[in-house]
């Protein structure tokens with residue numbers, strides 16, 4: 001049976017083999033050494049090296065932030081003049097300088113709390129959200145797309161004009177349709193697989209830049 005493979009998907013099946021593979025994993029060990037909370041932190045760093053999406057002074061919203069690796073990197077990149085608001089349905093150990101909202105992004109009350117905490121528009125929304133993995137490829141892919149759609153509708157509420165959305169997607173047959181949906185709201189939509197993603201991984205990171213603002217442009 002085909003299953004979604006991603007770092008976090010794999011963690012749904014914690015076995016002795018998975019634990020020992022993880023200990024040997026280069027980025028896992030590097031994250032431990034550099035006091036980053038996740039190996040995923042390197043994916044954001046690599047994406048930023050390539051696409052320069054977060055700049056000093058940026059206001060960043062990190063969706064699906066727990067345990068906090070991306071938030072640590074976002075805080076470093078946005079600097080003391082920037083702001084980072086993180087949200088997750090799982091608790092996150094506090095990070096100094098990062099405001100955290102506990103809640104499900106599919107719920108209006110969570111969206112409202114993030115917007116209140118942000119206190120203005122965002123320059124960029126980053127989403128590394130992953131569904132709980134069931135092991136059924138189509139189900140997991142559809143759940144990932146659902147989260148991506150929530151990341152998009154959230155972004156439409158908070159992004160400034162020409163703002164950016166970075167979103168993780170598990171590949172599958174709804175992927176192209178999602179890209180088309182993004183293109184209604186953003187000038188440029190690019191897909192990227194950072195080196196820190198495992199080779200067998202089904203995850204893709206989509207970088208959508210140049211938010212049109214004020215609702216969708218009409219499609220011809």
Ligand SMILES: C[S@@+](CC[C@H](N)C(=O)[O-])C[C@H]1O[C@@H](n2cnc3c(N)ncnc32)[C@H](O)[C@@H]1O
Pocket residue numbers: 008037038040041063064065066067068069070071087088089090103104105106128129130131132147
């Ligand atoms: C791969 S982890 C994120 C890792 C994080 N980027 C880091 O570097 O530490 C995915 C996260 O998405 C969160 N998530 C999944 N569905 C969510 C939802 N509906 N609302 C909020 N968070 C969600 C999960 O709780 C999980 O913590």
